Amino acid sequence: MERRTRQHEAILDVIATAGRPLLAQEVLDLATSHVPSLSLATVYRNLKALQSEGRIKSVVLPGQNPRYELEVHTHHHYFQCRQCERVFDVDACPGNLQMMAPSGFRVEDHEIILYGRCKECGDGR
Amino acid sequence: MERRTRQHEAILDVIATAGRPLLAQEVLDLATSHVPSLSLATVYRNLKALQSEGRIKSVVLPGQNPRYELEVHTHHHYFQCRQCERVFDVDACPGNLQMMAPSGFRVEDHEIILYGRCKECGDGR
DNA sequence: TCACTAATGATAATGCATTATTATTAGCAA
DNA sequence: TTGCTAATAATAATGCATTATCATTAGTGA
Numbered sequence: 176m177e178r179r180t181r182q183h184e185a186i187l188d189v190i191a192t193a194g195r196p197l198l199a200q201e202v203l204d205l206a207t208s209h210v211p212s213l214s215l216a217t218v219y220r221n222l223k224a225l226q227s228e229g230r231i232k233s234v235v236l237p238g239q240n241p242r243y244e245l246e247v248h249t250h251h252h253y254f255q256c257r258q259c260e261r262v263f264d265v266d267a268c269p270g271n272l273q274m275m276a277p278s279g280f281r282v283e284d285h286e287i288i289l290y291g292r293c294k295e296c297g298d299g300r
Numbered sequence: 301m302e303r304r305t306r307q308h309e310a311i312l313d314v315i316a317t318a319g320r321p322l323l324a325q326e327v328l329d330l331a332t333s334h335v336p337s338l339s340l341a342t343v344y345r346n347l348k349a350l351q352s353e354g355r356i357k358s359v360v361l362p363g364q365n366p367r368y369e370l371e372v373h374t375h376h377h378y379f380q381c382r383q384c385e386r387v388f389d390v391d392a393c394p395g396n397l398q399m400m401a402p403s404g405f406r407v408e409d410h411e412i413i414l415y416g417r418c419k420e421c422g423d424g425r
Numbered sequence: 426t427c428a429c430t431a432a433t434g435a436t437a438a439t440g441c442a443t444t445a446t447t448a449t450t451a452g453c454a455a
Numbered sequence: 456t457t458g459c460t461a462a463t464a465a466t467a468a469t470g471c472a473t474t475a476t477c478a479t480t481a482g483t484g485a
Contacts, residue, residue, distance in 0.1 A: 289409075302452095
């Protein structure tokens with residue numbers, strides 16, 4: 176990806192602006208308003224390139240397709256709304272969870288996913 | 301699944317004995333020692349039946365194929381060893397994580413996955 | 426503006442876990 | 456033991472996200 180194309184710009188812009196991890200399909204849907212002719216193949220091509228350049232990273236929730244967000248090298252977690260199914264970043268962290276593991280097991284990292292209602296869906300619509 | 305077959309017995313036995321969630325392929329590998337002719341299709345067929353009967357449940361870690369364990373209706377979490385890749389149950393739980401969520405978000409449930417070294421792989425083999 | 430060629434768009438192909446198909450095997454009731 | 460048919464074994468088919476192909480479009484340096 177050496178040349179600066181409208182498609183590339185739109186894809187990166189959409190991810191940077193969203194403020195939450197997006198599915199490839201969501202990236203396509205959102206970026207299509209900038210570049211109507213955008214193809215899903217181009218989205219995948221760019222996601223792959225951006226990822227290998229370390230500009231974005233993939234976020235995978237159990238049983239779901241990968242989502243993509245800007246790479247920030249800070250430890251964080253995720254919240255998924257059961258209503259709108261969107262995923263949001265969560266900065267809080269309970270810290271080391273070594274105490275949760277059975278004796279003899281060494282905990283090196285952890286992943287936490289919260290499920291519930293996001294702010295917008297909170298009233299039950 | 302009305303009839304009691306050797307295959308069915310072997311599959312359920314392997315899951316009950318393992319004490320940890322098993323991949324379909326692991327179920328096949330382990331149960332094959334009981335029933336050498338066992339087919340992967342039969343494993344899938346039985347997993348599906350056992351699941352719809354509520355006898356087992358599937359455990360899905362991000363980006364991985366589903367694993368299966370006996371259904372116990374107690375809230376628990378998982379630990380995956382980075383060395384042997386096996387998954388273990390973790391009974392401990394930090395409790396309600398509402399405090400982790402951004403304001404306005406309601407947390408209804410959570411999932412925690414610990415990663416590290418299991419007891420057997422702890423010494424670095 | 427031109428030439429070169431990277432990137433795109435459209436779509437076919439892939440990879441792979443899971444499911445369907447079908448001939449065969451084997452529970453189980455009589 | 457026999458007959459019925461559920462379950463199995465082997466393998467082809469599916470579903471679907473992602474990747475490859477290739478003709479066309481459009482950046483970019485000269």
